[in-house]
Amino acid sequence: MDNKSLRTLHQLKRNQSGVAMIELAVSLPFFLGLVVGGVETANYASVIMQLNQITLHTADAAARIGTTTPSANKTISEAQINDVFEGSLREGKRINLGGNHDYTDPSSGAKSTRGNGRIILSSVEEVAAFDASAPRYRIRWQRCAGSADFYKSNYGTPSTATSITGIGPVGKQASPPPGGVLMFVELQYYFKPMIVNGFSNLTDRTISQVASMVVRENRDTVGPTGSDGIYNDEKATVSTC
Numbered sequence: 001m002d003n004k005s006l007r008t009l010h011q012l013k014r015n016q017s018g019v020a021m022i023e024l025a026v027s028l029p030f031f032l033g034l035v036v037g038g039v040e041t042a043n044y045a046s047v048i049m050q051l052n053q054i055t056l057h058t059a060d061a062a063a064r065i066g067t068t069t070p071s072a073n074k075t076i077s078e079a080q081i082n083d084v085f086e087g088s089l090r091e092g093k094r095i096n097l098g099g100n101h102d103y104t105d106p107s108s109g110a111k112s113t114r115g116n117g118r119i120i121l122s123s124v125e126e127v128a129a130f131d132a133s134a135p136r137y138r139i140r141w142q143r144c145a146g147s148a149d150f151y152k153s154n155y156g157t158p159s160t161a162t163s164i165t166g167i168g169p170v171g172k173q174a175s176p177p178p179g180g181v182l183m184f185v186e187l188q189y190y191f192k193p194m195i196v197n198g199f200s201n202l203t204d205r206t207i208s209q210v211a212s213m214v215v216r217e218n219r220d221t222v223g224p225t226g227s228d229g230i231y232n233d234e235k236a237t238v239s240t241c
Contacts, residue, residue: 040193040202047095047191048207054097055119055187055209058088062121062183063213073220076229079236081121085145088119098146101192115147117189120241122153123229124167124175124182124212125221136163137175137182140221141228144241151188154208157241158228167212174212181215 061084066074089098097117104111121143127136139161142153155167166173167184176182187209193202223229232238 040195043194044191044202047189048209050092050095051187051189051207051209052211054088054091055185055211057091058084058119058121058187059183059185059211059213061087062185063215066217066219068217073218075220075223075231077234077236078230078232078238079234081143081230082236082239084121085119085143085239089145092117095189097189100147101190114150114190117187118144118146118148118151120144120151120153120186120188122155122161122167122184122186123221124184126176126178126180127163135175135178137166138162138164139167140181141230142241143239145239148188148190151206153186153241155184155186168210176214181219181221182212183215184210184212186210 062081065080065084066076067080068074092098095116099116100113101116102111103114123140123142124137125140127138139156139158142158155161156164161167166175167182168174174182174184189207189209190204191202191207192204219229221229223231
């Protein structure tokens, strides 16, 4: 090998101009994974925070609704309950709470379209037949909103929750005061990551939130004859579950 060729080889050996590019190429996949994972985690935390606020606001609004009368307890109507739900779904528009998503059944592989969220509002009242030292409660009525009708209440229905010690997660149960009414809200939401699964530990999952508020004024829990305590003079569509 002549001297010129040797000098060229020595120059190539000492040349480090491509080191940075090689290092970038090696580290880029890991860096992108960290970035995507961070974005997904931040989005997940943001969705949980928004769902928590929607649930709390729904319970608070449901505890405030009603029509005051001069000589009787405050009455509520189906139209007022629908207004509460409408406000909740509008608040959840950024996360498409009232929308739908594509779903593939893991067992059969069948594809379908399902709703994203379900809001379940329950009126919890005291069962008068029990002693004051050991009160029992029941779900007097229940109303629902959202297109994810495959979600059901985790805490019972008017036909099953007829004698309960409270409502909510174990160890964190809520109950109304003596002679009062508690508005209990369950919000269930089907979460899908923004980017294809695999970039983070987040996968499709259900996020569940609960909140409760005590009705601040005396409420008419009897209602018109044959009702469950809710008036419907406006003939509004009932948000059944």
